[in-house]
Amino acid sequence: xxxxxxxxxxxxxxxxxxxxxxxxxxxxxxxxxxxxxxxxxxxxxxxxxxxxxxxxxxxxxxxxxxxxxxxxxxxxxxxxxxxxxxxxxxxxxxxxxxx
Amino acid sequence: xxxxxxxxxxxxxxxxxxxxxxxxxxxxxxxxxxxxxxxxxxxxxxxxxxxxxxxxxxxxxxxxxxxxxxxxxxxxxxxxxxxxxxxxxxxxxxxxxxx
Amino acid sequence: xxxxxxxxxxxxxxxxxxxxxxxxxxxxxxxxxxxxxxxxxxxxxxxxxxxxxxxxxxxxxxxxxxxxxxxxxxxxxxxxxxxxxxxxxxxxxxxxxxx
Amino acid sequence: xxxxxxxxxxxxxxxxxxxxxxxxxxxxxxxxxxxxxxxxxxxxxxxxxxxxxxxxxxxxxxxxxxxxxxxxxxxxxxxxxxxxxxxxxxxxxxxxxxx
Numbered sequence: 551x552x553x554x555x556x557x558x559x560x561x562x563x564x565x566x567x568x569x570x571x572x573x574x575x576x577x578x579x580x581x582x583x584x585x586x587x588x589x590x591x592x593x594x595x596x597x598x599x600x601x602x603x604x605x606x607x608x609x610x611x612x613x614x615x616x617x618x619x620x621x622x623x624x625x626x627x628x629x630x631x632x633x634x635x636x637x638x639x640x641x642x643x644x645x646x647x648x649x
Numbered sequence: 650x651x652x653x654x655x656x657x658x659x660x661x662x663x664x665x666x667x668x669x670x671x672x673x674x675x676x677x678x679x680x681x682x683x684x685x686x687x688x689x690x691x692x693x694x695x696x697x698x699x700x701x702x703x704x705x706x707x708x709x710x711x712x713x714x715x716x717x718x719x720x721x722x723x724x725x726x727x728x729x730x731x732x733x734x735x736x737x738x739x740x741x742x743x744x745x746x747x748x
Numbered sequence: 749x750x751x752x753x754x755x756x757x758x759x760x761x762x763x764x765x766x767x768x769x770x771x772x773x774x775x776x777x778x779x780x781x782x783x784x785x786x787x788x789x790x791x792x793x794x795x796x797x798x799x800x801x802x803x804x805x806x807x808x809x810x811x812x813x814x815x816x817x818x819x820x821x822x823x824x825x826x827x828x829x830x831x832x833x834x835x836x837x838x839x840x841x842x843x844x845x846x847x
Numbered sequence: 848x849x850x851x852x853x854x855x856x857x858x859x860x861x862x863x864x865x866x867x868x869x870x871x872x873x874x875x876x877x878x879x880x881x882x883x884x885x886x887x888x889x890x891x892x893x894x895x896x897x898x899x900x901x902x903x904x905x906x907x908x909x910x911x912x913x914x915x916x917x918x919x920x921x922x923x924x925x926x927x928x929x930x931x932x933x934x935x936x937x938x939x940x941x942x943x944x945x946x
Contacts, residue, residue, distance in 0.1 A: 556888040558922070566761035566817035566926065569936075573943035589886040590936045591853040591922055596887075599709060607702055610727070614698075619728045619764035623821060625855070625888055625920065626721040628713070629863065639866070639887045646870035655789040657823070665827065665860035665916035668837070672844035688787040689837045690754040690823055695788075718863035722920060724756070724789055724821065728764065738767070738788045745771035797907060805900055812896075812925070820923040826907070827916045 553599045554635040556625045558592035559609055561617035571617070575609040582608075585636055592623070596636045599628065652698045653734040655724045657691035658708055660716035670716070674708040681707075684735055691722070695735045698727065751797045752833040754823045756790035757807055759815035769815070773807040780806075783834055790821070794834045797826065850896045851932040853922045855889035856906055858914035868914070872906040879905075882933055889920070893933045896925065 559575055560568040576593060579586050582605050584597040595602055606624060613620055632638065658674055659667040675692060678685050681704050683696040694701055705723060712719055731737065757773055758766040774791060777784050780803050782795040793800055804822060811818055830836065856872055857865040873890060876883050879902050881894040892899055903921060910917055929935065 554887055556886075560760070562758070562760060562766065563764035568760065569939040570943055572940045576940060576944060587887065588937055588940065589853075589888075590851055590884065590891045590893075590933050591886075591889070591924065594887045599713075600706070603702055603706055607699070610698060610725075614727070620725070621819070622723075622725040622727070623922065624721075624723040624725075626709075626719070626723075627888065628709070628719040628721070630717045636887050640885055642866040643869045643873060643885065646867055647873060653788055655787075659859070661857070661859060661865065662863035667859065668840040669844050671841045675841060675845060686788065687838055687841065688754075688789075689752055689785065689792045689794075689834050690787075690825065691789070693788045720918070722823065726789065735788050739786055741767040742770045742774060742786065745768050746774060797911075798904070801900055801904055805897070808896060808923075808925070816927045818923070818925040820921075820925070822919075822921040822923075824907075824917070824919040824921075826911070826919070 552628055552630055552632050552635075553597060553602055554627045554639065555595045555602045555606070556589070556592045557595060557606055557609065557622070559613065559620065559622040561613060562619040562621055563617060571613055574612055578608050578612055579605060587636055594636060602626070651727055651729055651731050651734070652696060652701055653726045653738065654694045654701045654705075655688070655691045656694060656705055656708065656721070658712065658719065658721040660712060661718040661720055662716060670712055673711055677707050677711055678704060686735055693735060701725070750826055750828055750830050750833075751795060751800055752825045752837065753793045753800045753804070754787070754790045755793065755804055755807065755820070757811065757818065757820040759811060760817040760819055761815060769811055772810055776806050776810055777803060785834055792834060800824070849925055849927055849929050849932070850894060850899055851924045851936065852892045852899045852903070853886070853889040854892060854903055854906065854919070856910065856917065856919040858910060859916040859918055860914060868910055871909055875905050875909055876902060884933055891933060899923070
């Protein structure tokens with residue numbers, strides 16, 4: 551799909567360990583059937599723009615009831631007619647490493 | 650409102666000057682009636698979470714037809730029961746400057 | 749100067765109110781004599797690339813002794829031969845609003 | 848190491864394909880001997896804070912001579928006494944997936 555996103559979302563009022571909340575968000579992304587990849591700094595998601603925005607909203611709303619303060623960063627890289635972006639972007643860089 | 654966002658969105662295939670596209674996006678935000686503030690690195694928007702996500706989508710879709718590649722960064726700071734966040738966050742920091 | 753940055757930095761282990769730490773960071777930026785502007789979602793700083801990286805390091809090291817977990821986001825927009833970027837970027841967008 | 852970073856850096860004046868520049872940056876990170884992981888949206892780097900800032904500067908300076916405009920995003924997650932953060936953060940989330 552043409553849209554590749556990276557989402558990081560966590561509460562600020564739950565102390566320094568937030569992996570419980572990251573796991574909750576990851577479960578929602580897994581249930582979405584969108585291609586995704588957990589990285590050390592966020593979760594990359596590939597899909598149509600609207601589907602990605604929907605998932606971001608669902609993730610936020612899963613944390614909202616139990617968190618007083620939430621921080622979210624989203625980066626989106628859209629490129630027309632790109633396919634298999636999660637793998638293709640990395641392959642494209644690695645191919646050029648050996649030039 | 651409880652949700653404060655900062656949006657930066659620009660094309661990668663239009664050369665180094667992108668202010669024409671930033672202006673197009675700013676017009677959409679202005680028409681939304683959401684409180685907002687243009688900064689040197691993005692536009693801050695205050696409102697309900699869903700309204701902000703709607704505006705972000707509108708901004709993206711305004712650029713999509715004419716751009717082959719678009720980069721978007723969104724930061725969201727949600728805090729329950731906060732009001733007048735655009736002004737209040739700055740005031741809260743400035744008050745503590747003099748402590 | 750050619751480099752414009754936006755820095756947001758805050759602890760994750762101090763509860764939902766972090767303005768005390770943002771104020772501490774802002775004081776350091778103010779003492780740097782670099783042009784800067786506090787926004788609702790971070791602080792914009794204009795200067796030479798190395799000077800900005802130095803200030804970012806100073807800000808981090810001011811929080812490090814008392815914080816167990818710190819989150820930092822930095823966006824940099826570098827453009828050769830640009831002057832007065834903090835004001836010029838906004839003016840450039842506003843000029844195009846009326847086209 | 849305690850500091851985990853994610854760096855994305857690319858020119859805005861080279862058209863929609865920027866993987867050549869991402870590869871150039873990745874080579875510099877590889878030569879640093881810091882633990883790192885290329886992801887679809889950036890490169891994660893683990894190390895001491897100063898070493899990471901040094902690498903970010905080197906990456907920027909590698910692109911600067913040939914690019915008129917460069918965009919850089921850096922996210923840093925610092926946590927005291929954390930080891931093996933690149934792997935540990937993902938493991939910590941995955942462990943909680945099955946709770």
